[in-house]
Every structure is written in C-alpha cells, then in structure tokens.
Amino acid sequence: MAARRAGRRTGRPTRVSERTPVVAAGCIAAGVCLVAAIPPWGWWPLAVVGIALLDLLVADQPAPRRFRRTWLTCAVWLGIGMVWMWDLTPPGYVVATVVFAAYFAVAVAVSPGGRARRLALPAAFVLAEAVRWAWPFGGVPLATIPHGQVAGVLGPVVRVAGPLLLVALTVVVGQALAAAWQRHVRDAAAGSAVVLVVVLLAGVAPTGEAVEELRVAVVQGGGPQRTRAAPEDRQIVFGRHLEASEDIEGPVDLIVWPENVVHIGLGEDGSPGVFEESPEAALLGELARRHDATVVVGVIESLDARSFANTAFVIDPSGEVIDRYDKVRRVPFGEMVPLRDLVERFSGSVPGKDARIGTEPGVVATPVGDLAVAISWEVFFTGRVREGVQLGGDAVINPTNGSSYWLTIVQSQQVASSRLRALETDRWVIQAAPTGFSGLIAPDGTVVERTGVSERRVVHGTIERREGLTWATRLGDAPMVVVALVALAVAWGLSPRRSTEVDRSVEVH
Template identity: 50%
Template sequence: MKASSCICLYDAVTTVTVPFIPVFLCGRHTGRVQLPRHLAFGSLAGFLVAFSLPPWGWWPLALIGFALLSYAILDTTRLQRFATGWAMGFVWLAMGELWMFDLTAPGYVFVFVVFGAGYGLAAVAAGSGERQRVLLPAANVIIEWLRWAWPFGGVPLATVPMTQVESPLATVLPLGGGLLLVAVTVLSGIALRLLWQRRFDHAAMTFGPVVVAVIIGVMVPNGSVIDTLDVAVVQGGGPQRTRADVCENQAVFERHVEATNTIDREVDLIVWPENVVNPIADGTPLGRCDDLFYMTEAMDRVAEVARQQNAVLIPGWFHNDGPRHNVNYSTAVNPDGETVSRYDKVRIVPFGEFVPLRGFIENFSDDVPSRDVRAGDGPAILDSDVGRFGVSISWEIFFESRGRAAIRDGGEVLINPTNGSSYWLTILQSQQVASSQLRALETGRWVLQAAPTGFSAIVSPDGELLDRTDVSEQKVLYATIERREGLTLATRFGPWPMLVLAALALAGTSLRRRDAT
C-alpha cells in the first residue's frame, strides 16, 4: 500500500480512534500509525458525532460529522462506503456508551461493533452519488429505528436526536418525533457539505425541507393547560457507582425521608426516585445485616410521609415477588396516606432486570442472576387526587413509545422515577436528562425526573431544562408546573409516517436504478 493512498491522523484524532478500529501501517519511515482514507474520514465523523452527545453536547459537531460522512462516501465502492459508515458508528458508539464497559464489557463491545455495522449498511444504501440527499437520511432513519427496537426491545442510547436536543432543529419533535429529527439532522449535514463545495443552489434545495419542518414544528399544537401544580422532586443523595445491598436499603429510604422533611413550602405533589422503597418480606432473618427494612414498616412509613406533607407522594418500589421474580413499580399515595394507584414497569432492562435466553446462557455461566423483574402490562398512568400522571420508569424514558403510551393513556404530566447510582461516569445520566427533554418536546408535557444520586431534573414542554441536581447531593427541586391535555402529531401517529417515507424513498430509488440498468 502506498503512503499516498492513506491519510495520517493527527495526534488528537489518532489518540481517540486508533484503540477502537483496525489500523494499517503505510509508509515505512514515518513512524506514525496511518489509516486508509475511508476509515480515517469515518472515524473523524464518529468522533464529531460523539462529542455532540451529552454530556459534552456540542450539537453543531453532529452536523459537521454527517457532512464529512456525506463527502467521504462520494464516488466510492460499496466496501469503502461500508467501512466509512462502520468506522463512524464504531467510534461514535464506543465513546457515547463508554459507561457500559463498567457494567458489561461484552455488551459494550457488541454495541459498537454490531450497531456500528448498521451505519455501514446505511452508507452503502445511500449510494456514491447525489441521490444520497434522499437516501442517506432515509437509511439513517431506518437504522436508528432498528437500534431503538432490536435486540431484546432495543438499545436507544447515544442516539442522533440526543445530539440535537438543544439545537433549533429539535422544534420538529412535536411534528414527527425523533425519526424526523434524525432526518433533518442528516439533511443539514449534507447541506453543509454542499455549501463547503460552493454548490449553493443544491445546498438551498437540500436545506429547504429542514426549514419547512422547523417552521411547521413551531406551529403545530402541543396541548393545552388544564391547571397548575406545585411540585417537589426529591433526591436523597449518596455515593455513586454502588451496587444493590439489602443491608443498605433502610439507609437509602431514610435519606429520602430526610430530604423530604426539608420541604419548606406547601406542594401538591412529591416525586421520589425509582426503587428507593426496597423492603423485604416480614420475618426474614437478619443474616449479616444489623437491621432490615421490612414490608409492613415500609408501607406504614410511606403513608406517614404523605400525611405529614399533606401532598400526593409518588414513591418507587422494588422487592421480591415469589421465588423467581422481582417487581419494579411506582405508586400514587394520596395525602390521607391511602395508596390509590400502581404502575409496574413494562420495558425492563435486558441483562439488568431480566436475562434474555436464560436457559441457553445458564449452560455457560454460573453468574446469571437468579431473578428476573416481572414486566407489567397495564396502562402507564397513576391516578391521584391532584391529577393523572403518565409514568416512564428509568430505562423507559429512552423509548419514545413508552412516553407516547403514557400520554395516550391520559397522562397530564410525565414522571420519570429513575436510579443511576450504579453507573460509572455521568454519560448515561446526562443522556437520560436529554431523553426527558426529547419526551417533553414530543408529547407537549412537563417531565419530572427523580434519581436517588442524580441527575434529577425538571423539564418544561418546550424542552427547556429548568433545574437539575448534581451527582450525589441531597436536594429538593421545586417548580410550579402545568397539567396538560391534548396530543401532538408525534404522539398521535408515532414513528410510522417517517418509517413509511424512509422505506418508500429507499424502495423508489432502488426501482429507478433497476429500470435504468
């Protein structure tokens, strides 16, 4: 291989990309690691998209990343396009989901190798000519949706919509949801490439649909106000990167009672995080623990908190349910201490709350958790004296389908009790806040996110992050929010219009190519 056929990566790019992708040496005497042109461009594009994600959040970099991808796949073979797209997805997901390495190293590798290949296929489908102005957005819409839905229910992390949640493009979300935001993000990148090439007429035609979508997104209805509520979102605080320990369950609960007791004003609603009420069956022996948090005590204490605060309390529960299962749910407790509603988590976490292919995996590992969380199947709402609340517990907030289900079931506010205390770094927690912003914009609802060690947040229906805690601190967030009704177009129709348009674009171009041949 001649040195002229390769591009040397400068130190900043090499440092990030070389550990993640196959490298080739070119030039015997340079002493520098070099990559083929398509891998280099793809890696740099992935680097840019990764840094547009939370927690970094430099959203223009995603547009530059897709502009670079669009340029790099012009006049290339299918193999070169695949390598470019794969390298982009590889680096983007390896950086954007780095936290996963601490949780499951094999799962982490699977994500950026296999899902990265999906973006390689999208680049192949886009072709090497100017039809990519239609095909590259369409192919990325399909690949993003597949990643959000497969395998085991999907892994919608480090997504394109997260990169744009703070950008003007996010105003398209009430119109067409996350997939429309994917399309306009990629289109904007292609328009940027055309501007750089000084092809101004083509750039204007490419960016035109983006402008139209943004304008319509601003104009479409996003619901109306029913009434207002004074709310308190409670974060009990405590150490980060911890694992569940039955001996610590009482301490976690007490930290949230302590924080709740600092509430210094009258409120209508108090939101606690996911699984901070984590009791065990009455009569269980102490074993190695000095004390245990029993079910009867937990029920009495929760009712007492609601009565003392004279407010509706939404606590998150987690406990055993028979010999093989756990349950993860939230309840609504009225000011008189009566529990009046319960929602069991529907979308549970693969390899975290349940083990897919358990019978097969148990043949090869003795470390498989003995219990799965029993998935719920009821409507995603909690009724109370002060309103009907849509609920997306923890992982569910990453799925637009769960937010949509909660609002279609009549949710007037969207509640996200969560628990990120087990995770390394703050990448996942930052992306969860971004997901709450996406759900707020898509549904036209306020979103209240409560986490035991951070981040807790309050998000307005226009996606503005009004308040957020820091990691590990004990704090109560206050706000006056609106109960709202009505459905946005994105909530009413979901992803199907964009999926149909993307499929038609890909199929139509394929047929035209066949006719031309």
C-alpha cells in the first residue's frame, strides 16, 4: 500500500520494474552512459544520466539487489573504459573489472537504499573511488568519473577539494535528475542547491598568479603505436627525437622530451648505466647549447640485471646535467610485478626488470624556475603533482610514453588527467609523449595545443610560471574522504530501520 500511495503522490514509479531483463537492461544502459562520458568518447553529460538510472535501480531495494545492480552497472562502465588492458594482460583485465566494480557495489550495498540514499550514494561513490585510486598496487585511477567531467561545467570545482568533490557533485546532479523524474521536487531542488553553492565557491576560491612567461618546445618524434620496447628500437626512437628537434623554431627557454626515449644500458663490466657519461647526454647537451635553452629528457638507466631507474634529467643551457627526478609511482605489471615469483610461474611474458622507486620529491630546479615533475602514470595521481607544486613547482611537466598501448583510450585519459592536475593546482601542464598525445594545458584545464597519434611534431607555445596554492593543493583528498564518511554515518542515522526492505506485497518477480 505504501508503494501505491507513493506512486499516486509522485505520478511516476519510485523504482524500476523488478523483471530481470528490464533490470539488466537498465544496469547496462547506466554503465554505457557512464563510460560514454569519459575519454576518448567524452560525452560528459551522459554520466549524469547514468547516475540517475542507477539511483532509480537501487531505490528502496535490499542490500543484495543494490550490490548486484551496482556491480553490473560498474562492470559495464569499467570493462569498456579499461578494455585496452586486454592487449597487455587478459587475466589482469578481467580481475580488474570484476574487483573494481565490486568496490562500488559493496559501497552502495552497505549504504541505506531509501530516501537517505540522497546523502549516502554520493558518499559511497567517493569512498569507492578513493579506495580504487589507492589500492591495490598503489591504486589504479583509470576510467574515472572526473576524467569525463573535467570537460564539463563542474570541472573547476576540483580547485576546492580535488577530483573526489567532482565525483560527489556528479552523483548529486544525477540524483537530482532522478528526483525530478520522480517529481520529488524538494529532493531535486536540494541537490541542485548544493551543486550551485559549490560551483559559486569554486568561482571565488583562491588561485595562483603569473610571475613570468616561458617559451617552450615539446618534442614528439612520432612512430607507430602498439609497439613494445626492444633494444634494437632504442636508437631509432632517440634518432626520431633528434630529427624532430631540428624543427624547433625561434628562441625557446625550455625544451621537453618524452619519457624513456633515452636508454642507458649496463657497462661492459655490469656496472650501472650513467646517463651523464653517455653519447646521448653529449648530443642533448649540444641541443641545449644550440638553443640556449634548458632541456628536460626522460631516461632509463639500467642499474643491474633486474632493475632500472625511470628518470627525468635536467640539462642547463651550457649542456651540463644539473638535476634529476626518479619516478616514484610505478605502473603495476609494467614497471614492477607484484608477487613476481608467483606470477612468473603462470606467465612468461611479464617484464624482466622492476623500476627502482624514487626517493626524492617531484620537483626539479632549473634555470627557468622550479618545475613539478610527474612521469607518465604519476599524472593520474593527485598527490604526485600536488607534492611538486607545494614544494615550489611553478609549472608541471609530464614526460610520458603511451606507444605500447592498444587504441588511444589510455592516452586520452592521460590528457584528461593532465587537465585535472592543471585545474587543481592552477598551473600549466606540459605533456610530452613519443607517439602522442603531447600538448600544453592551461591552468583552466583548456588543451591549448595537442598533437595527433604517431605524428612527428614540435609543439611551440608560451606558458606562465605561476605561484600560489589552491585549496585542493593545500589540503589534498583527505577532507573529501572525511566528509564522505560523515555523510554515510548521517545517512544511516536518518534512515528508518526498514528503509532498505522492499514492500513484499507489491513486489513483482
């Protein structure tokens, strides 16, 4: 009777049909909307539609149903959004999709499913994403909601409290849409008011200020995608970038080369490779002298038969190596193999070497100012860029290498990550890749210039060194995690004891 009264009051059903095909279709549609919102597709408004569908699917349902419906929705979203992983490791792709979808399913299942879900569902998504971005193996922040929403109207809110705030607001907008569909006017208005307040707050939140202009050249040597690193290819890749550097025009202050386009092997006696003593360092020193510019270049130094260092070196205009940053966040199963002894028993295709973990902060001192550095994968993590900017980075450099990946999903999501980091820190981001995408991202998240895949090109542009810290840079993600935990506790406190139970008298099987 309660459900019937609710239906007469709202004029529309408060939840979807219980028929299995209808429910499955709804979950799949919600998942497709969520994945279509992220790069490379980028139809960002569809994320709101996906959340609205999910909200209707879990409304007033018991925990097991909320788990199943959320899991299917998120498995579709993440399964498509991370499909490129199949080319690297089919078992890893399947496990990642199943497990990460379960993060969201568990979070929604332990949240109240009645009207209190208006408070609980945003908190559940924030907590699920926070865990996924941190565990296991240091986190896997791929195919995230903020990757799509950074292109939308809510993107600037990340300056207030980082990408987790953007997750929360996207869910709130989706719930407001669902409430409007159900003609729950107060809930729709409340959600809209929350979003409006945060957007207005983002408009007055502190940002940085420009202190100096820099003329930059980003070198992309070009070449085929979907290749694996091989010793015979290393000089070819290096040569392509030397040739592309001939296209640098006019006076420049900073030249940026991509990640690991220089490989320094072990010495004849097995001693570690030393970039400063290599022919490649001499050629890059000549490049710096010729243009009277600072050069930042990505280098792999072999340390022994089982390890290497992934490093960004700084070469000053006189041709001398003056600073370095060693990568801290390693790519799971790419730069390090968790449980290597066990994994190698079942697969002969795992990388033979692990990257050494860097110990220094993500900032380098250069003649053109202190620069925050996030090598490749690290730009997906708020904390890596935040650390460099907190320590004085006036701009952000992201040397990367996506040439081994199938399709352009990862590369597109990396550009989105660079846009997020630019907005969060109010800094210019310089992204350099050997085969794409390379480009310049302004502090407002705008992609000012971007290369195509596989093309040889030098991106020229003028950026600003900037000073000052945003709230997100000062505080990081911790405040949003605390807010989400409090919101979930309050939601349970407000939830009637039977709010998660379905009225059996009107349930249709």
